[in-house]
Amino acid sequence: MRALQFDRFGGPEVLSLVHLPDPEPGPGQVLIAVEAAGVNFADTHQVDGSYASADQLPLVPGSEVVGRTPEGRRVLARTRRGYAEFAVADRAAVFGIPEDLPAAHALSALTQGLTAWHLLRGAARMRPGERVVVHSAAGGVGSLALQLARLWGAGEVWATASTKAKAELVMRLGATGVAGYPLAQPADVILDGVGGPLFDQALGSLADFGRIVAYGNASRRAFTPLDDARLRALNAAVVGFRLRPTLARPGAFAEPVRELLDMMARGTLRPVAGAEYPLADAARAHTDLLARRTVGKILLRP
Structure with missing residues (x-):
């Protein structure tokens, strides 16, 4: 072969x-x-x-x-x-x-879908009505996370996008708008797969008890060192996420895949x-x- x-x-x-x-x-x-x-x-x-x-x-x-x-x-x-x-x-x-x-x-539905599912359900523990920001929302994970956040009751879902065409795509997918830092209003949940300077900007834009989930480093640049005093001042949390060990947990693989495939079949997830x-x-x-x-x-x- x-x-x-x-x-x-x-x-x-x-x-x-x-x-x-x-x-x-x-x-x-x-x-x-x-x-x-x-x-x-x-x-x-x-x-x-x-x-x-x-x-x-x-x-x-x-x-x-x-x-x-x-x-x-x-x-x-x-x-x-x-x-x-x-x-x-x-x-x-x-x-x-x-x-x-x-x-x-x-x-x-596999790598990207499972990542988006677990980012929102597990790592971020998103609650209905919360304000969510998805970095690289036109990408494989981001485009699904944006839609899942809306389906699961987020109050607003803002997106970052690097080009005009990508910005138009995320709006068609249901984004509230295209975000830039500093945010006009702090976010309850920020999903960051980019890292580097964007992570640092996002960290400063969290609402009280907000959570930023770091799940990748597409920028290929070092993450900003975390200062616990800064986290205390922000009253915020940084959550790390990696898919492979997550899938070893009971119920973490087959059930979410079937749910994602079912949403695709019904046309609610595109x-x-x-x-x-x-x-x-x-x-x-x-x-x-x-x-x-x-x-x-x-x-x-x-």
Whole structure:
């Protein structure tokens, strides 16, 4: 099979198209012919060494696919080594999906959808009526978090967006408006996957007992050191969030995925389908993602 692999850490340029043996499913696993593989920021961290160790190399990245089982069933699956023509997944991490559900929509329910779900339900503990700000709201996580916050009763949902086109997109998704710092009114909840200077600006814009959830560092810049005296003065909280350990908790994986897929089926949650790239162009997909030129869910087509 064809696959994307890297044998050293670095930028997108280390990804190479290779030919590997087809994977063999083990006990409790299923083989999937890949229709599309999702691309996530976490994949870029695997490639640069943030999420992987040298003893794992060479490595095929990718954690989610849409494809077909040998029986012809169309499925969404959480997997490893997803940037390939074939992948294997544990049966418990495989979900049947309708034939007419776009691959980008289905894939958005995994890494991005689960992140957005847990950011609001768990990390932020958002309450109805609260004022929420979502950074990078045109992105994969942000576009879903914006919609979920509205569906779950937020009083206002403000968005940050880096271009006019992205600002127009977030308004179509239901944002109250496009925010800039300092905020006109303090926020109860701020979801930050950007980090760097934006995190510091956001921290100073929290309402009394507000929460900022730091779940990523798309800026690739160091976070501002936290001063506990500043937190006390703000009467605020900083919450860190990482998806992988969260999914090890009981009820944290299958139930939210099914809820997200159900909301998509009912039309109440509208994922944003982003760019599609041929498998061989994975390096370009990573480059565009890191440069923040993408919106919504981007994917690779084997």
